Amino acid sequence: MKNVAQLLNEMRAAGVVSDYALFGAVAQMRYTEPVATLDADVLVALPSSEGLDVLSPVYEFCAAKGYRPEGEAVRVGAWPVQFIPVFSPLTREALEQADTADFEGEPFRVVRADYLAVIALSAGRAKDFTRILALLEAGSVTPEDIAALAERHRLAEAWKRFKTRFLDD
Amino acid sequence: MTDMRRLLERQAEWQKTRNRLSWPEKVRMAEAVRESLRQLRLAPSGRTGPPSRSGAATPSPRSGS
Numbered sequence: 001m002k003n004v005a006q007l008l009n010e011m012r013a014a015g016v017v018s019d020y021a022l023f024g025a026v027a028q029m030r031y032t033e034p035v036a037t038l039d040a041d042v043l044v045a046l047p048s049s050e051g052l053d054v055l056s057p058v059y060e061f062c063a064a065k066g067y068r069p070e071g072e073a074v075r076v077g078a079w080p081v082q083f084i085p086v087f088s089p090l091t092r093e094a095l096e097q098a099d100t101a102d103f104e105g106e107p108f109r110v111v112r113a114d115y116l117a118v119i120a121l122s123a124g125r126a127k128d129f130t131r132i133l134a135l136l137e138a139g140s141v142t143p144e145d146i147a148a149l150a151e152r153h154r155l156a157e158a159w160k161r162f163k164t165r166f167l168d169d
Numbered sequence: 170m171t172d173m174r175r176l177l178e179r180q181a182e183w184q185k186t187r188n189r190l191s192w193p194e195k196v197r198m199a200e201a202v203r204e205s206l207r208q209l210r211l212a213p214s215g216r217t218g219p220p221s222r223s224g225a226a227t228p229s230p231r232s233g234s
Contacts, residue, residue: 001193001196001200002193025199026196026199029192029195029196029199030192030195032188033184033187033188033195034187034190034195034196034198034199035199036199036202036203036206037199037203037206038203038206038207038210078200078203079200101192103192103193104193138188
């Protein structure tokens with residue numbers, strides 16, 4: 001995973017992406033117990049979002065470094081990495097507010113726990129609810145944090161339903 | 170009932186110790202089970218369910234994408 005961080009930092013330094021942040025299960029593991037996952041998901045902001053394939057420069061940069069596509073992902077060492085352009089005001093803000101963590105000496109941008117929870121809330125699948133519960137159980141985020149962020153992103157009703165279903169006695 | 174409570178307490182304590190691992194250690198643990206997870210996903214339908222895109226729900230350990 002350290003080589004993923006190095007690749008992403010190089011990509012940002014080269015201006016291929018204006019910013020990046022790890023999210024999904026690998027990001028979640030920063031805050032909770034380990035989880036099983038097959039790939040690493042990375043949110044990216046691109047300097048230009050025009051054209052049919054906005055991720056072409058990303059794939060070209062990876063190829064130039066010797067990293068080849070594998071399905072929808074790019075294989076970087078042990079990990080298939082999926083690049084996901086920011087797709088909503090929530091994910092854009094999650095990217096802007098990401099922490100810079102240390103991964104074995106390499107800086108690694110990673111989405112904060114409260115944003116992971118609210119992105120999961122917006123997705124609304126069973127595994128996303130499990131993710132929110134894990135973040136709460138680990139004490140990485142509070143219901144109040146989630147409520148405030150959900151409110152700002154028009155997810156107050158979804159949070160209310162989640163709370164009623166899983167948290168209220 | 171007491172035995173069950175002890176079992177749950179031990180499970181909770183074990184989970185807490187895993188929470189306290191460093192992030193790189195947790196990622197290494199996830200790497201270690203990835204191949205098994207991939208095989209499970211590829212297993213024929215009826216044994217472990219249909220193959221699915223990475224990140225789909227899996228029974229245990231907790232899954233994600």
